[in-house]
Amino acid sequence: MALTMTIKTFCRHLGAVLVGFTCTTAAFAADPLNVTGDKFRQLDELLPTPNTYRAASGAPGHEYWQQQADYDIKVSLDDDKQRITASETITYKNNSPDTLRYLWLQLDQNRFKPNSSGNLAAPVDVQSIAPDTIPFRSFRREVVSAEFEGGYQITKVADARGRDLPHTIVDTNMRIDLPQPLKSGDSATFRVDWEYNIIEQKALGGRSGYEYFERDGNYLYEIAQWFPRMAAYNDVSGWQNKQFLGRGEFALEFGDYRVAIEVPADHIVASTGVLANPQDVLTREQRARLKQAETAKKPVMIVTKEEALENEKDRATGRKTWVFEAENVRDFAWASSRKFLWDAQGYKKGGTDTMAMSFYPEEGTPLWDKYSTEAIIHTMDVYNRYSFDYPYPTSISVNGPVGGMEYPMITFNGPRPEIDEEDREKRTYSRRTKYGLISVIIHEVGHNYYPMIVNSDERQWTWMDEGLNTYVQFLAEQEWEEKYPSRRGDARKIVEYMKSENQVPIMTNSESILQFGNNAYGKPATALNILRESIMGRELFDFAFREYAQRWKFKRPMPADFFRTMEDASGIDLDWFWRGWFYTTDHVDISIDQVKHYTVGTKNPDVENPWKRERFLEEPETVTVQKNRANKMTRIVDAKPELSDFYNEHDEFDVSNADRNSYQGMLEGLEDWERDLLNVESNVYVLDFSNVGGLVMPIILKLDYSDGSSEELRIPAEIWTRNAAKTSKMLVRGKDKLLTSVTVDPHWEMADIDVENNFYPRRIIKSRLELFKDEESRNLMKDWEEELKED
Amino acid sequence: MRPFFSKVFFCLSLAVLLSASQAHAHRYHFGLTELSVNERTQSLEIAHRFFVADVERALSLSAGKEMQDAQKQMELYVNQHFQMRSKAGEVITPKWVGVESDVHDVWIYQEIPLAKVQGESFMVRQSMLMEIERDQVNTLNLTRGGDTQTFTLKPGAGGAVVKF
Ligand SMILES: [Zn+2]
Numbered sequence: 038m039a040l041t042m043t044i045k046t047f048c049r050h051l052g053a054v055l056v057g058f059t060c061t062t063a064a065f066a067a068d069p070l071n072v073t074g075d076k077f078r079q080l081d082e083l084l085p086t087p088n089t090y091r092a093a094s095g096a097p098g099h100e101y102w103q104q105q106a107d108y109d110i111k112v113s114l115d116d117d118k119q120r121i122t123a124s125e126t127i128t129y130k131n132n133s134p135d136t137l138r139y140l141w142l143q144l145d146q147n148r149f150k151p152n153s154s155g156n157l158a159a160p161v162d163v164q165s166i167a168p169d170t171i172p173f174r175s176f177r178r179e180v181v182s183a184e185f186e187g188g189y190q191i192t193k194v195a196d197a198r199g200r201d202l203p204h205t206i207v208d209t210n211m212r213i214d215l216p217q218p219l220k221s222g223d224s225a226t227f228r229v230d231w232e233y234n235i236i237e238q239k240a241l242g243g244r245s246g247y248e249y250f251e252r253d254g255n256y257l258y259e260i261a262q263w264f265p266r267m268a269a270y271n272d273v274s275g276w277q278n279k280q281f282l283g284r285g286e287f288a289l290e291f292g293d294y295r296v297a298i299e300v301p302a303d304h305i306v307a308s309t310g311v312l313a314n315p316q317d318v319l320t321r322e323q324r325a326r327l328k329q330a331e332t333a334k335k336p337v338m339i340v341t342k343e344e345a346l347e348n349e350k351d352r353a354t355g356r357k358t359w360v361f362e363a364e365n366v367r368d369f370a371w372a373s374s375r376k377f378l379w380d381a382q383g384y385k386k387g388g389t390d391t392m393a394m395s396f397y398p399e400e401g402t403p404l405w406d407k408y409s410t411e412a413i414i415h416t417m418d419v420y421n422r423y424s425f426d427y428p429y430p431t432s433i434s435v436n437g438p439v440g441g442m443e444y445p446m447i448t449f450n451g452p453r454p455e456i457d458e459e460d461r462e463k464r465t466y467s468r469r470t471k472y473g474l475i476s477v478i479i480h481e482v483g484h485n486y487y488p489m490i491v492n493s494d495e496r497q498w499t500w501m502d503e504g505l506n507t508y509v510q511f512l513a514e515q516e517w518e519e520k521y522p523s524r525r526g527d528a529r530k531i532v533e534y535m536k537s538e539n540q541v542p543i544m545t546n547s548e549s550i551l552q553f554g555n556n557a558y559g560k561p562a563t564a565l566n567i568l569r570e571s572i573m574g575r576e577l578f579d580f581a582f583r584e585y586a587q588r589w590k591f592k593r594p595m596p597a598d599f600f601r602t603m604e605d606a607s608g609i610d611l612d613w614f615w616r617g618w619f620y621t622t623d624h625v626d627i628s629i630d631q632v633k634h635y636t637v638g639t640k641n642p643d644v645e646n647p648w649k650r651e652r653f654l655e656e657p658e659t660v661t662v663q664k665n666r667a668n669k670m671t672r673i674v675d676a677k678p679e680l681s682d683f684y685n686e687h688d689e690f691d692v693s694n695a696d697r698n699s700y701q702g703m704l705e706g707l708e709d710w711e712r713d714l715l716n717v718e719s720n721v722y723v724l725d726f727s728n729v730g731g732l733v734m735p736i737i738l739k740l741d742y743s744d745g746s747s748e749e750l751r752i753p754a755e756i757w758t759r760n761a762a763k764t765s766k767m768l769v770r771g772k773d774k775l776l777t778s779v780t781v782d783p784h785w786e787m788a789d790i791d792v793e794n795n796f797y798p799r800r801i802i803k804s805r806l807e808l809f810k811d812e813e814s815r816n817l818m819k820d821w822e823e824e825l826k827e828d
Numbered sequence: 829m830r831p832f833f834s835k836v837f838f839c840l841s842l843a844v845l846l847s848a849s850q851a852h853a854h855r856y857h858f859g860l861t862e863l864s865v866n867e868r869t870q871s872l873e874i875a876h877r878f879f880v881a882d883v884e885r886a887l888s889l890s891a892g893k894e895m896q897d898a899q900k901q902m903e904l905y906v907n908q909h910f911q912m913r914s915k916a917g918e919v920i921t922p923k924w925v926g927v928e929s930d931v932h933d934v935w936i937y938q939e940i941p942l943a944k945v946q947g948e949s950f951m952v953r954q955s956m957l958m959e960i961e962r963d964q965v966n967t968l969n970l971t972r973g974g975d976t977q978t979f980t981l982k983p984g985a986g987g988a989v990v991k992f
Pocket residue numbers: 480484503506
């Protein structure tokens with residue numbers, strides 16, 4: 038017998054097994070967007086009404102439009118003053134149905150003005166370490182922020198004929214008032230001149246800046262958010278002119294660029310776009326190597342380490358201008374230094390024909406030459422399969438001060454090996470640095486797909502680029518090597534976050550997000566992975582996800598377009614999933630509360646009565662009976678046998694002929710199929726579950742039987758439709774299948790936050806701290822920086 | 829400004845030297861401290877989880893550092909930043925259990941006998957990493973039975989009053 042199961046009842050007839058479930062509406066907290074109630078209700082009232090711009094299927098509507106902004110820029114880099122001077126001509130095409138009286142531009146560098154909203158709103162921590170001290174780094178940032186003359190100096194805003202245009206700067210935005218309103222279908226061309234001081238990245242942070250190398254006195258520049266650029270204007274938000282406070286990133290328009298970058302003659306420039314004048318800036322040798330790299334099987338050095346070391350010793354007096362052209366990009370970034378090594382390898386597959394390239398100072402070796410370009414190609418290989426063929430002609434990874442940041446065709450990535458200052462040839466890198474570099478390159482190169490091409494509004498929705506990208510990043514990491522240490526993706530990695538109370542839903546504006554990394558990266562990436570592996574299945578999920586990417590490449594999707602496309606292309610109703618995972622902060626905690634065991638009552642008194650007797654004898658004796666026996670109690674019927682009769686010889690379980698006759702009579706009154714059912718020798722189990730966490734999810738079960746066998750059962754989330762708080766499942770199993778234990782979510786695929794109630798009967802689960810203590814002779818911090826590697 | 833200087837340099841020598849280690853690749857700064865009541869072992873279990881890279885920067889640890897030293901340094905650092913003060917003003921220093929890490933995160937373990945805190949209220953401060961990141965957010969989770977109570981700590985926020 039199943040040792041730990043409770044036998045609550047056995048049934049007189051089968052009908053009794055079909056327990057009627059009562060429905061109660063459970064009210065859960067954790068629902069700031071007020072979407073509780075029916076957890077399976079369609080999202081209709083939460084999503085915008087479809088229109089001619091955005092269709093109900095989740096595809097762009099038949100009148101979908103977006104603006105176009107083309108740039109022609111001349112920029113000069115001052116290597117002595119770390120300063121940018123530039124001039125641009127913007128041609129802005131109004132494809133909207135609206136007439137525009139003014140245009141908004143983004144002045145991102147103004148975030149570094151001492152009195153920017155971003156700076157003024159930042160708190161400082163003065164309470165740590167010891168009373169009345171200011172931490173050094175906070176102090177340094179405050180001092181540098183206060184002294185640094187950051188932000189744009191806009192020196193000219195003029196129309197195509199050079200006449201000044203009235204303009205108003207509002208913190209990190211600028212409004213230009215047009216002399217004539219810009220009608221639908223018309224273009225406006227105007228000019229902006231500006232200058233600014235490049236920030237020292239390590240002092241002020243941010244997504245660009247310079248790094249100074251004390252040893253050789255050289256600078257390395259990673260230049261981004263460097264030109265006044267059009268704010269996005271779209272059918273959902275109108276002008277997206279929310280201020281740039283530092284966290285909510287960018288909302289941008291596609292356009293074509295021609296950028297002439299003037300730098301010291303001995304600098305190497307890496308940039309968005311294709312180099313239009315290689316004969317002016319590259320040696321014959323470098324051009325030949327680039328040609329060779331197109332078809333190479335591994336990266337070819339365009340500038341070798343020796344050449345770069347030679348180059349960084351001198352200072353050229355002349356200047357050179359590198360001209361880059363880029364089509365259909367939403368942004369433009371570049372990097373420049375005389376320290377750069379440069380390697381390249383062509384990648385051609387499907388519709389992709391591109392050059393993967395890496396630029397890094399010698400301080401990046403021996404890590405960058407080994408992994409950077411390979412990681413770029415690997416990223417495209419995987420992302421192409423799940424999204425679309427990478428369409429741009431180059432994909433670049435640059436090593437500099439920025440930890441990790443993405444721009445069209447170019448990414449900035451931070452990790453470097455450790456250098457022994459006594460012996461500079463002695464270099465090591467830890468596991469953490471190695472996988473940190475590969476992961477950050479996959480992540481940033483992956484951003485080319487989301488949001489550089491699938492152009493979501495980052496200022497508003499961080500999850501649409503970070504969440505989707507982190508999800509595909511996980512797939513690419515797992516294809517790098519077995520057991521790749523991915524930070525995010527697996528359900529079990531998000532459990533601690535899901536358990537916390539101080540969450541906001543994924544559908545929260547970027548600047549208001551709490552626990553940014555978990556909310557906008559980890560939770561959506563994990564949700565998508567669960568959807569793929571445990572709910573939709575890989576085939577349906579992959580088709581739908583790819584359809585979303587295909588529909589929205591080079592366009593601007595909104596959250597509803599993603600939700601709708603995933604359902605439209607897969608044919609699966611996922612509203613309950615979006616509702617729970619994206620609009621609430623509920624978590625998964627499914628408890629198995631009880632297992633009831635039933636066997637079929639045959640009604641045959643010759644079968645049933647002995648069985649009832651057995652059950653009766655299994656009951657423990659009462660204390661009274663035990664004590665009476667111990668006291669050798671004498672009974673009156675023993676002393677006077679004449680008081681005994683028929684009933685003293687037969688207990689209540691003995692079968693009488695009257696019982697048998699009534700059984701036969703009953704059988705005759707039954708239909709054949711009813712008679713057959715009475716002879717089914719099955720074990721019937723009813724499993725009771727409760728939804729402690731609030732999120733409705735499939736119930737994955739492992740059932741163990743007394744014969745040593747086990748079985749896995751996957752019950753769809755729809756089991757919760759009638760009652761989202763409590764549900765039961767009936768299982769009919771063969772007569773030998775005696776259930777011994779039940780495990781909910783045996784593979785930890787649901788992010789269930791409390792494992793203890795996943796077992797019936799309950800098991801004791803050790804805490805992380807207990808497990809840590811258990812591991813004897815544990816090598817302290819063994820993974821911290823082990824496996825140091827030398828080259 | 830001037831009066832601050834000596835103290836600022838004190839901090840500098842103690843902890844925060846910007847080492848050559850790379851900048852972090854994330855634009856969010858987050859730590860988690862789990863306070864779990866373990867009735868079975870009659871212990872208040874404390875587990876702090878932080879990004880390895882951030883802790884490394886805070887302690888100026890580098891790859892070559894002797895790990896025994898690092899552990900001592902970390903204990904000192906944690907005890908400075910994670911504090912539990914009773915209503916009477918008494919500061920309880922949890923017992924040090926140990927540290928472990930993978931390539932992403934570091935877990936720091938401490939514990940206190942349950943009897944010492946049960947039924948009492950404490951002002952709990954967790955300001956680790958707030959001295960290096962002004963947007964550092966530390967979350968305190970108090971788990972008891974199946975319930976979790978959460979407190980959010982940000983720079984300048986003081987502490988949270990937690991009843992055990
Ligand atoms: Zn990202």
